[in-house]
Amino acid sequence: xxxxxxxxxxxxxxxxxxxxxxxxxxxxxxxxxxxxxxxxxxxxxxxxxxxxxxxxxxxxxxxxxxxxxxxxxxxxxxxxxxxxxxxxxxxxxxxxxxxxxxxxxxxxxxxxxxxxxxxxxxxxxxxxxxxxxxxxxxxxxxxxxxxxxxxxxxxxxxxxxxxxxxxxxxxxxxx
Amino acid sequence: xxxxxxxxxxxxxxxxxxxxxxxxxxxxxxxxxxxxxxxxxxxxxxxxxxxxxxxxxxxxxxxxxxxxxxxxxxxxxxxxxxxxxxxxxxxxxxxxxxxxxxxxxxxxxxxxxxxxxxxxxxxxxxxxxxxxxxxxxxxxxxxxxxxxxxxxxxxxxxxxxxxxxxxxxxxxxxx
Numbered sequence: 001x002x003x004x005x006x007x008x009x010x011x012x013x014x015x016x017x018x019x020x021x022x023x024x025x026x027x028x029x030x031x032x033x034x035x036x037x038x039x040x041x042x043x044x045x046x047x048x049x050x051x052x053x054x055x056x057x058x059x060x061x062x063x064x065x066x067x068x069x070x071x072x073x074x075x076x077x078x079x080x081x082x083x084x085x086x087x088x089x090x091x092x093x094x095x096x097x098x099x100x101x102x103x104x105x106x107x108x109x110x111x112x113x114x115x116x117x118x119x120x121x122x123x124x125x126x127x128x129x130x131x132x133x134x135x136x137x138x139x140x141x142x143x144x145x146x147x148x149x150x151x152x153x154x155x156x157x158x159x160x161x162x163x164x165x166x167x168x169x170x171x172x173x174x175x
Numbered sequence: 176x177x178x179x180x181x182x183x184x185x186x187x188x189x190x191x192x193x194x195x196x197x198x199x200x201x202x203x204x205x206x207x208x209x210x211x212x213x214x215x216x217x218x219x220x221x222x223x224x225x226x227x228x229x230x231x232x233x234x235x236x237x238x239x240x241x242x243x244x245x246x247x248x249x250x251x252x253x254x255x256x257x258x259x260x261x262x263x264x265x266x267x268x269x270x271x272x273x274x275x276x277x278x279x280x281x282x283x284x285x286x287x288x289x290x291x292x293x294x295x296x297x298x299x300x301x302x303x304x305x306x307x308x309x310x311x312x313x314x315x316x317x318x319x320x321x322x323x324x325x326x327x328x329x330x331x332x333x334x335x336x337x338x339x340x341x342x343x344x345x346x347x348x349x350x
Contacts, residue, residue, distance in 0.1 A: 129339055135308050
């Protein structure tokens, strides 16, 4: 399955850590890339890319000048667009349909998402209809979409890897 | 089940939004309260309390001067302490044991968690052993602990409630 994340509405001062978390969650939960629309912020890209360099895999991050053209391009190429929003339909009711898809763009917004996003998305999906967090919504969505892949993924070309411990930290450095 | 979240290491400038998201995830995914250790920040408490006022339920938020005494008190009262960390044991291997518990404190740290936390916790648990996000770890943990309660919870005394829509937003104001 091919999975891209489209983050709409990044402001460096306010959203730096939230958007970074969205990227790292995408990588750790089996997505391929994050595309960010908002104020350009090279530090943000670097902090995600650095994790990929050290911890492995092929996850990538870039900015875009037009969220709309990213959505249209994705749909033109046969992809499906899923917008995560607390106003949407609860995930359990649409999960069966979503599980059959092969190419998914997951949109996560910050506070204000343009109304057009709701119309362009194939599905507007809620991880519960309460206010909480786009980081949480993304993680729970990918966990269910990818059948708990975060516990199974192997990352190629890693320089470091955790050896799970009951107490404390153990990290293995690889060549 | 009684569930408290203990957030260790809050710095207002850097962590305001992340800690707020942790609180809102706690509320939306069935926890009872968040206890925060770090620099005092009344705005943070207010932003969580305001969500409870508007969206209902009894979730509460407060600061503590000592994370250690919170952990010890919880354990003295028969509670179990689970520290979410990427260095811990993968959740699937300990989920059966955790499902039998009735009183759980979930610890989430920021970047630097004191080594003593790993020793005081009954379980150090990983939601995958890759770097990602404490917000994501908390959400996925509570989703699995509470059997997808985020799709089922009813919040008493709400002033507003979402009516899920396939397109757009619909909010109902209650008396």
